[in-house]
Amino acid sequence: MSIAGFERPTLGKIIIDGVDCTTLPPNKRNIGMVFQHYTLFPHLSVADNVAFPLKMRGISRSERRRQAEAALETVRLAGYGDRMPKQLSGGQQQRVALARAIVYRPRVLLMDEPLSALDKNLREEMQLEIKRLHSELGLTVVFVTHDQGEALTMADRIAILKAGKLQQVSPARELYERPSNLFAAGFIGEMNMLPVEWDGQRARLVQGEEIVLPDQAAITPVTPGPAVLAVRPERLSYARAGTAGTWAATVRDVVYAGAGTLLITSLGDGTEVRLRIPSAGQEPVSPGDAIGLTCPPEAMLLYPQEGA
Amino acid sequence: MAPPGFLEADGRNMSRATVLMLMAPFFALVIFAFLYPLANLLSISVLEPQPTLEHYQRVAENPVYARVLFRTLQIALLVSLLSLALSLPVAVLMANSRGPKAIFLTACILLPFWSSVLVRTAAWAILLQRNGIINQTLQFIGITDEPVRLLYTQGAVVVAMTHVLMPFMVLPIYGALRNIPADYSRAAAICGAGPLRTFWEVTLPLAMPGIIGGFILVFLTALGYFITPALLGSPQEMMIATLISQQMRENLDWPFAAALVGVLTLIVTVITLAFSKVFRFERMLGGRV
Numbered sequence: 001m002s003i004a005g006f007e008r009p010t011l012g013k014i015i016i017d018g019v020d021c022t023t024l025p026p027n028k029r030n031i032g033m034v035f036q037h038y039t040l041f042p043h044l045s046v047a048d049n050v051a052f053p054l055k056m057r058g059i060s061r062s063e064r065r066r067q068a069e070a071a072l073e074t075v076r077l078a079g080y081g082d083r084m085p086k087q088l089s090g091g092q093q094q095r096v097a098l099a100r101a102i103v104y105r106p107r108v109l110l111m112d113e114p115l116s117a118l119d120k121n122l123r124e125e126m127q128l129e130i131k132r133l134h135s136e137l138g139l140t141v142v143f144v145t146h147d148q149g150e151a152l153t154m155a156d157r158i159a160i161l162k163a164g165k166l167q168q169v170s171p172a173r174e175l176y177e178r179p180s181n182l183f184a185a186g187f188i189g190e191m192n193m194l195p196v197e198w199d200g201q202r203a204r205l206v207q208g209e210e211i212v213l214p215d216q217a218a219i220t221p222v223t224p225g226p227a228v229l230a231v232r233p234e235r236l237s238y239a240r241a242g243t244a245g246t247w248a249a250t251v252r253d254v255v256y257a258g259a260g261t262l263l264i265t266s267l268g269d270g271t272e273v274r275l276r277i278p279s280a281g282q283e284p285v286s287p288g289d290a291i292g293l294t295c296p297p298e299a300m301l302l303y304p305q306e307g308a
Numbered sequence: 309m310a311p312p313g314f315l316e317a318d319g320r321n322m323s324r325a326t327v328l329m330l331m332a333p334f335f336a337l338v339i340f341a342f343l344y345p346l347a348n349l350l351s352i353s354v355l356e357p358q359p360t361l362e363h364y365q366r367v368a369e370n371p372v373y374a375r376v377l378f379r380t381l382q383i384a385l386l387v388s389l390l391s392l393a394l395s396l397p398v399a400v401l402m403a404n405s406r407g408p409k410a411i412f413l414t415a416c417i418l419l420p421f422w423s424s425v426l427v428r429t430a431a432w433a434i435l436l437q438r439n440g441i442i443n444q445t446l447q448f449i450g451i452t453d454e455p456v457r458l459l460y461t462q463g464a465v466v467v468a469m470t471h472v473l474m475p476f477m478v479l480p481i482y483g484a485l486r487n488i489p490a491d492y493s494r495a496a497a498i499c500g501a502g503p504l505r506t507f508w509e510v511t512l513p514l515a516m517p518g519i520i521g522g523f524i525l526v527f528l529t530a531l532g533y534f535i536t537p538a539l540l541g542s543p544q545e546m547m548i549a550t551l552i553s554q555q556m557r558e559n560l561d562w563p564f565a566a567a568l569v570g571v572l573t574l575i576v577t578v579i580t581l582a583f584s585k586v587f588r589f590e591r592m593l594g595g596r597v
Contacts, residue, residue: 004498026497027505039495043513052509056500100499110498 003142004110005029017107027056032101032139033110037117038093040085046072046096047081053104071103072096074133091122095129102137111143115150127154148188152176160184180219182303185230192236192273195305198227203302205229207268209247211300218302228303233276235299238263238291240283246292249273251285265291346573353566363567373551377571380548383466383537384530388477388523390470395477395522400507402478403485421475429536432468433459436540464540465547472536473529477522484518485511520587528576548572 002009003016005026014021021029040049050068059067072078075095085093094114101109111130115123131154134141145151151158152172160167160175160183167187168180179185186193196203202210211229239246248268255262256279263275263285273293285291322330353363367373402413420428435442436458443455458464488511496506512519534549541547546554548568555565 004494006494006497025502026494027500027502029498030500031498033495033498035491035495037489037491039489039491041492041495041510041514043516052496052501053499055509056505104500 003108004031004033030104030106031108031110032104032106033112034094034097034101034114036113038085038090038097040093040096040100042085044085045081046077046083046085046088049085049096050081050099050103052100057104067103068099071099074102074136075099075129090118091126094118094126098130098133102133102139105139107140109139109141111141113144113146116146123150130154152188158188160187162187178219178301179230182228182230182306185301185303190233190274190276192231192233194229194231194267194271194273195269196227196229196302198222198224198302200224203227203229205247205267205269206271207248211247212297213300213302214297217297217300220304222302222304226305228305230301230303231273231295231299233262233274236273236275236293236295237277238265238275238285238293241290241292243292243294246294249291249293251287251289251291253287254285265293346569349566350570350573352563353570356563363564364570366564367567367571373568376546376548376551377575379462379545380531381575383462383469383547384527384533386466387469387473387530388527390466391474391477391526392519392523394470395474395481396519399478399481399485399518400511402482417475417478420471425472425535428472429468429539432464432471432540436464459540460542461540462542462545465537468540469530469533469536473526473533476525476529480518480522480525481515482518484515484521488514517587520583524580524583528580531576532572 003014005021005024009022012022016029016031040046041052044052047065047068050071051064054064054067069078069081072081075098077092077095077099080088080092080096085096088096094117097114114130115126118126127150130141130143133139143151143154145154152175155172157169158172158175159169162183168175168184170180175184176188179188179191182193185191194205196205196211198204202212204210238249241248249265251263251265252272253262253264255264259279260276261279261282263277265273265275267273275293354361398413398417402410402417405413434440437443438455438457438459440458442458446452446456447454492510492514493506496510497503501509532549533547534553537547538550538553541550552565552568552572555561555568
């Protein structure tokens, strides 16, 4: 909303392509936007909708028509120009909205949860469509979503915002594997968070086990004292209880889900630890069993305790 | 989702019997208080003193009546256009206001609505009279030496009727404007349209159902309006309602008055049908966009 110019930021600047746009009204920013609910003008035909931004830019009628048709072709809706928006399906309407947003070759294309009103199949189709357009047009796209899976699939770089503050901006892989803080860690995907006591080299679990962590485990420097050890559930595995180097845990629930199984366990102090393991080739466990958890050192991340 | 029930706001889930039951009092009233007297009156116009079309012939033959009809149409059109011009900015302001400001504006529109039409018309008589405040001001600033004749003119009728009927214009337009999601003007802005351009290209077309609804409401009401023209109008430039009343009460010529009613009803019906042909009726009165 701030990038589009509908809201004035309280702090900071918005610079697009080297131009400070912080105080520029939306109609002067020359950016494209696709809204959550299509917002095609219901009183205009599809072609007129797509040509609307061109009309606002004083482009001649014949040229408008030609460019609008070209844009409709880009979103694979050639020949739909004479229809009214209401005669199209949700996915088609959203593609018209997309055509309207790219027809004047804006500097940036903003997409505000553009797919959240579509059903799952259509959504995946549109995700691919947008990726295709993105590479075809070579346009910078700012894609707002609450769907973390969507974010990981679609984006080259992901920015996480919390209460108006940027938490992290990084490539998808780095964001998932090395989130820069606890909020980012918990936001994308599942994450186990274990309270530990950190002495500078070793982290001690509440129930006593000591874990030697490699230097790169801490993304930001962590001062000795209470800290949080974060591990993705798919990086954990289990062994027989008491095996050296494992953490004692009790199985609470086993959730079979075809290819994978979710194992919910708890440590001695009650901390819940989830494991996502392949269903095949595992020694069967059942609720109540005592097991030992293991984790490769490079999969462990250390964060300062929240609020510290 | 709540199960469809009697009190469902959305009528689509109601059974036919429920709908009929809910509508019955309304239909009964319409039949008893509108259709029956109207049919009665119209039958008088062709059946008394014996089956005849002479009363209609009289309306058609005497140019005085055609002039009254034409003048009535003219005044009604003028009143509708004036109140449209005055109502549009008010409705836009109301639709864009929130909180105390919105309540204040709504009160401004509705308060006069709650006072009697007679009071509002009489108020104009006081303002426009020979030694009223308007004449006094005109004389004070030296525009005129003598009091100007303001009362009992067509101008007085137009001004007062516009005032009296304006809420019927403001409210449907306001309703239509409120129904337009904010995202449309945002979409227009991001497409490069400035505020005026957005209003002209997007907001106004989307508010059309309300504008047309208000226009028809005011126009049709103005056509048959009685009190204001009777109190403020010039007796030499009568409007149709005054003429009908005169025929009934002073000349006691009911069949002829009924014929005039018949002509007025015909005109109203034709205009309404013409409008509903061009603009679909269900979209009026703040229809969904």
